[in-house]
Amino acid sequence: MNPPTETELLPPLPTTATAKSLKRARPMASAPGSKTSPSSPSSSSPPSYHSTSVSHMDHDHLFSIILHLLPPESILSFSMTCRRFRSLASSDSLWESICRRDWDRSVVDALLASFSAHERRALSWKRLYRQVSQLGSLSCRRLSCKDGVFPKPRASHSLNFVSDWLVLFGGGCEGGRHLDDTWVAYVGNGFNRVLSWQHVNSGIPSGRFGQTCTLVGDSLVLFGGINDSGVRLNDAWVGRVLCEGTLELKISWRLLDVGPIAPPPRGAHAACCTGDRRVVIHGGIGLDGQRLSDTWHLDLSDDLRTARWHRIPNVRPSPLPRSGHSLTWIGGTWMVLFGGRGPRYEVLNDVWLFDIGGDHPEWKELKYDASNVPGEIPLPRVGHSATLILGGRVLIYGGEDSQRHRKDDFWLLDVSSLVRFRSVGLKKTSRIAWKKLRVEGQCPGYRSFHGACTDRSGRYVYMFGGMVDGVVHAAEAYGLRFDGELYQVELVLQL
Secondary structure, three states: OOOOOHHHOOOOOOHHHHHHHHHHOOOOOOOOOOOOOOOOOOOOOOOOOOOOOHHHOOHHHHHHHHHHHOOHHHHHHHHOOOHHHHHHHOOHHHHHHHHHHHHOHHHHHHHHHHOOHHHHHOOOHHHHHHHHHOOOEEEEEEEEEOOOOOOOOEEOOEEEEEOOEEEEEOOEEOOOEEOOOEEEEEOOOOOOOEEOOEEEOOOOOOOOEOOEEEEEOOEEEEEEEEOOOOOEEEEEEEEEEEEEOOOEEEEEEEEOEOOOOOOOOEEOOEEEEOOOOEEEEEEEEOOOOOEEEEEEEEEEEOOOOEEEEEEEOOOOOOOOOOEOOEEEEEEOOEEEEEEEEOOOOOEEEEEEEEEOOOOOOEEEEOEEOOOOOOOOOOOOOEOOEEEEEOOOEEEEEOOEOOOOOEEOOEEEEEOHHHHHOOOOOOOOOOEEEEEEOEEEEOOOOOEEOOEEEEOOOOOEEEEEEEEEEOOOOOOOOOOEEEEEEEEEEEEOOOO
8 A cells, every 4th residue: 555645644725725824824822731832932933034024035935934834734735836845845844843833842852752763863754744643543552560569440530641650649449439549650761661650658638539630730730529428529739749760759739728719519520721720620520419510710820839719601602511521621722522421411422612711711512524424423421531642632532321331442533723723713613523543452441430641742641440341240230340450552653
């Protein structure tokens, strides 16, 4: 089979589209963890020409400036005009700047650090961009533990990637009891697929399951959850992570002072952190078991010493009340919500885009691409995972339906084009594309309410635990059992 040509990366536009794209093009906001803004100077910025009149520039220089500002489909359209333009649009330095612009500089730096020396020498930025855009498969493997010490099987826990370490906290286990333990494992550079779990005696916060634990810089912000007695919580904690290389990681937890206003207690809600270090939570199960539809954001200030909650008014349209759904930041002030269990115990597969920016935050339901046919849209699910991976797309895995039938499928939700250029967004009818990915190696298998997180490059995703199908015994309902395996999922890139 012949490899795809460069024009297969994205559909070519008419000749006039290049000029129109230039008028409206604005670079996408920074990716998660970045401290830069779209207007910040960076290595991907076009050459400065403030001191030079455009009329006196040579054409190649002028075209180079223009190409730095265009979306990839317009660059490919430009490259088909003539041999000279093809040479300009195929520059490796141009495509490196496009990667850094669309994926963020810190993400690209982390990606380069994950490559071997041979991969870096053979790297073609244009080919890399094409492969990430056309991603079709994943490689999975189960990671082993070298010393036989590992966390207890669990579900509805939290799993975060912090400074090259995995941090696991809490969750529910067999017998319906919660856990209050914290475990860490190093998976940074030099990690050889055999890990060593370490139990951290942090002591607090109290044990729970169904909480959210959100990464803010190099700290963790934990909110809510449910304890053994079924009591919903609404406390907020900050965990300071102290890393000593590959040998030891310590976490210092502190109850966060949020003032007199806080969201109602809940569990099985969704949360994410925006680029301006605001934690946003949505929905969940409240005190009386009712599913919630409210949205709150936590403003962190004074180096995470104090914070204040603010409720975001619900405006129509907005998502149904739900629990067990996902909320994923996709850049700038935008996040995407998917799935969950609705107010009538129905399981959902709707997708909503939320823009928290401006004076009037707004929800918009995203419609499926009309080109999709039955079988190309994921079935409704609750208790799935959703992680932002390399390329600005959301990787959905697992979950369960209304009959507790668990799933083992991976789906790619492509909303990157909605935020890459700001002219495409809430004012227009937005459509999205789903893509089911092939899986190589050891698939994690059918599971729900597992933990998942990605490394800084977005190339690797780690998954731990969850509820899985088991052999039905007399004392068991539905053959339910908890899992304690850790998997590494890698984006398959032919470098």
